[in-house]
Amino acid sequence: MTGPSLSTHVGAVGNRADRIRSLQVSLVDDYIRISLKKVDQFINDAREAEKDSGQLAEPLAKVSEQVALQEDAASGGNANASAATMMPSLTISETVSRELLKGLRRDGSALRGRLSERCVEVFKSNGFLTTGGAEPALTFVEDEKGPHILWDLMYDGGMVGAVNWESFWGFRVPIAHWVFEDRTPELRLRDGLFGGIHEEYPFSILELDAVAQRVQPGTLPRSVADYFKEFVREGLAAANLTDAAAQAWIAARPETWLRMFLIDGEVKPDDPVQWKYDKIVEMLKSTEKRFDLLHFACHSAPGTGAASRSEMTMHVGGEKLTFDVGSMMSDLRIKMPDPDEPGPFVFLNACRSVKPKQPFQPPPFATAWINDRGALAVISAICPVPDFFAHAFAIKYYDFLLGRADATFGGVRVKGSLAGALLATRRYFMEEHRNPLGLAYLLYTSPNAHLTGSVAESGP
DSSP states (O other): OOOOEEEEEEEOOOSGGGGSOEEEEEEOTTOOSEEEEEGGGTBSOHHHHHHHHHHTHHHHHHHHHHHHHHHHHHHTTOTTOOHHHHGGGGOOOHHHHHHHHHHHHHHHHHHHTTBOHHHHHHHHHTTSSOSSSOOOEEEEEEOTTSOOOOGGGOBSSOSSSSOOGGGBHHHHSOEEEESOSSSOSEEOOOSOEEEEEOTTSHHHHHHHHHHHHHHSTTOOOEEHHHHHHHHHHHHHHHTTOOHHHHHHHHHTOTTTHHHHHHHOTTTOOSSHHHHHHHHHHHHHHHTTTTOSEEEEESEEEOOSSOGGGOEEEEEETTEEEEEEHHHHHTTSOOOOOOTTSOOOEEEEOOEEOOOTTOOOOOOHHHHHHHHTTOOSEEEEESSOOOHHHHHHHHHHHHHHHTTSSOOEETTEEOTTBHHHHHHHHHHHHHHHHOOGGGGGEEEEEOTTOEEOSHHHHOOO
16 A cells, blocks of 8 residues: 655744744655655554544543533533533543543554554654653644544553553644645734634633633624624514614514524515525625634534535524535635635634544544635544533633743743644643543644734733
8 A cells, every 4th residue: 555755844933932843744745855755654554543543532532421421510400500610520530530541542552553663763863752852843744635643642652551641642742733735834813703602502602702802802702693693684674674673673582583583474584594504604705804713612513424514503593503514615615825825713612523433534624624714723623522621621722822821842932832732721631630631622734833913922
């Protein structure tokens, strides 16, 4: 079997946290840097490694289930439980945490065992998998058609003896995945925040507000609900309601305004399902070049046999709104930007249902947002993530990224570094709560991706 080339490149960058030393590993056939033959000479059967990566869905799901049980216990059935009430749910007991880590170690060790001695030598010659020195961050440049390996969950040290959480690569160094080579690593967060939430998840609304106050203090995010209220007002105006009457109509139905609009005989669209889809497309098109950050706190589900059928679901005004990868490939696809052109950062805090015993594949919405919508970076969960943990993880990530919480890697602050902030957040939840669920979040972005501009330069 032939496979893509394995190449390495150590790059030095001079912009704030981006000075973290970075090792770029290419798994793309025509990538020319320091070419090291074929990936199957360094990974013993890359397609089997892809299957091994998929097996990690099961132990990750067990971590998620444990956290969900703890959230249920903490809330006591109260859907409006406060964040303070829910905080204990983040902490896993030492005994349970150890057993969960052992489950992750089993498959992570097998995955690590597929690396050949030559591959390990290459990593070590570039400063990774060494002891006594600062290791580099890793970015894996991947071919969409090639094997996909869950590098973040590789475990060093084998199965003998006590499990050590710091032996997972995703707790060891900053890791990113990417599918292009020629997009700018510079991201900005100056031009607004767009948010999509699932109103049946009680902490999603709080999450979006908290993100807004970190990115643009004193401002409100532009949300899916804001857009659809405008669409409803337009529909009511077409039924000869004044603007004031339309506002009052919505206000009188605070939890069901969208659902009632779609079923009201006098004002409902002729085809409510098509109307929703058309308005979702209109809304997402309007975000082009208007928002630097798109944050979703909702739900996603895999397609039935095709990635294009993967769906993202939000509940707004008592109504379900759904769009899929196929719509991004058709009605929402844009011309690929020039390499230096800016693009959005998309945080998909959308718990992803996974199919057991399937080879690992990147989250379809992550790659679709990059390939079809020109995103420069996407963070996505690869398994179900309970509501409060998702909320807490996202807020802590932005705190590290924007310098509200401090952490370093290799002696350099992670502030402004997308991959560095993810490592710091993962480690925070292990160090403070013995909670390894941060490994469920993957970062897709170009090597050395970092914030630039006023946000990156502000803070302590």
